[in-house]
Amino acid sequence: MPHLAVNNLRAKYGALEVLKGVSFSIEKGQVVALVGPSGSGKSTVLRTLVGLTPVTGGNVTIHDDKIDYASSGSLRRARDQMAIVFQQYNLFQNMRIIDNVTVAPVKIKKRPKDEARADAERLLAMVGLADKLNAFPDQLSGGQQQRVAIARALALHPEILLLDEVTSALDPELVNEVLDSIRQLAKDGMTMILVSHEMAFVREVADKVVFMDGGSVVEEGLPEVLFDAPKTDRAREFFGKILRH
Amino acid sequence: MERILEQIPRFFTADNMALLLQSAGLTLAMTVAGCVIGFGLAFVLVYLRQTPGRWALPLRVICVAYVEVFRRIPFIVVIYLVLFFIQTVASNASLFTIAVISICIYAIAYTAEIIRGGLESVPLTQMEAARAMNFGRLRTLVTITLPQAWPVILPPAIAFAVSFIKDTALVSQIGVFELTFRGKELNNQGYSGILVFGTIAMCYFLMSFPLSMLGQYLEKRLATPRSEQSARKIRRT
C-alpha cells in the first residue's frame, strides 16, 4: 500500500484546466521528484494535495484513505499529515523566526509551549539558524528564510513533506545549505514529494522521478532511467536540454 | 466690530465657557463612542462578508449592500432615519443614544471599506501558508492577517474619526446639545455670531488637531522599517 497515491487528479484555475488527470504514488520513506517545464502544473499538484487549489476530478489517498476535500474534517486530517514548503517561503512577516516555527504546534496542535519551543530550537539549529531565533523574516537572507520555512514545516512533524522548488529563489551560494538540509531528511526516512530543477540533486536523492508536461504525467521512473534513457520524445527533449549544459 | 469688542468680557464668562466645554466634551464623546463601536462592528461585517460557501451568499449580499447603501446616504438622513425608527420602537431613548447609533451606523460603512482594503493589502500567500497548517479562518485573521494589516488600516481609520468630529455637528439638527447647537443658542441670546462661531470653530480645531497629530505619529511609527522597530522591541523585552 503506497503512503500517498494521486489518482487521475484534475484541477482548474477558472476555465483553464491545469491538471488533466495526474497519477503517481509514493511509498513510505521514499522521495519522489516532480520535474517538468515551467507551467506544467507541478506547483498545482502540491497545492491541490493540501487543499489550496480545489480538486475538480480524481482523488488522493493517504494509506488508502480517500481525502474528501469538501469535508472540513477530512481536509483537516490531510493537512495534519502533510506539510508544504513554498517556493517563496511565505514566512509570517509579523512574527519572529521562533514564533513562525512554534505558532502552529502550539495553537493548532496544542503542544505545550516549552516543548514546542525546545523542538523549534532543535530544528532551527539543525538548519543552522540557532542564532536567528529573535529575528524577523525580512532581516534574513533568502536562503535563511527558506531554511526557516523547512524548520517550520518539520515542526508540524508531518508524515509527508512537500517541497516546491525550495532552491530556485536562492543565490547559487545558498543552494547547498538548503540541499544539505533536505539530504539529511531523506536519510532520516521522511516521505517527500519535491519539485526541483536541480537535476543532479534529484538524481542523488530521488527514488522516483515523475515528469510532467501540460498538466499530465508524461513519464515516470528511476532517475537514472528517466534522465539517461527516456522513452518518450517529450522527456528526451526536456532532459536533453536541461542536462546538457 | 465695536459691538464684538464690547461683548467679549460678557461672552467669555465662566458659565458660557463651562457650557461650551461641556458641549465640546459631548461632541467628542459621541464621536469617539460611535467610531470605536462602529470600527469594532465593521470588523464583524468584513469577517461575515468573507464567509465562504454557497449557503452564505445572502449574508455576503447583505454585507455588501449595507456598505454600498450607507456610504451613499448623507449623514443627516441617517440621523433622521435612526431618530424616527428608534422613536417608534423605544420612545424613551435619549438623543445622545440616537446620535451615537447614527454615527456608529455611518462609521461601520466607511471603516469596513478601510478594513477590507487593509486586509487585502496582505499577500494571499500569507493566508495560504496558514491554511495549509490548519489555521481556521478567524485564527488566520487574528494572528496573521490583522497584525500585518494594521499599518494600512489605522491611519485612514483615525483620519475618518477625526474628520467626523466636525460632521457630528449635524446631530444638533435633532436637538442634541453638542457644540454647534450651543453656538446657535448663544447666538440667539444676542451674542455676535462672529464671536460665538469663531470661538466654536476654535473648539473644533483644538479637538481635531491633536488627534490628527496622533494619527500622523502612529502612521510614521507603523511605517518604520522592521529593523528599527524590532531593535526598540528587543530593548523593551
Ligand SMILES: Nc1ncnc2c1ncn2[C@@H]1O[C@H](COP(=O)(O)OP(=O)(O)O)[C@@H](O)[C@H]1O
Ligand atoms: N493562481 C492562478 N490563477 C490562474 N492560473 C494559474 C494560477 N497559478 C498557476 N496558474 C497556471 O496554471 C498552470 C500551472 O501552473 P503551476 O502549477 O504553477 O506550474 P509549475 O509549478 O509546473 O511551473 C500555468 O499555466 C499557470 O499559468
Ligand SMILES: [Mg+2]
Ligand atoms: Mg511552480
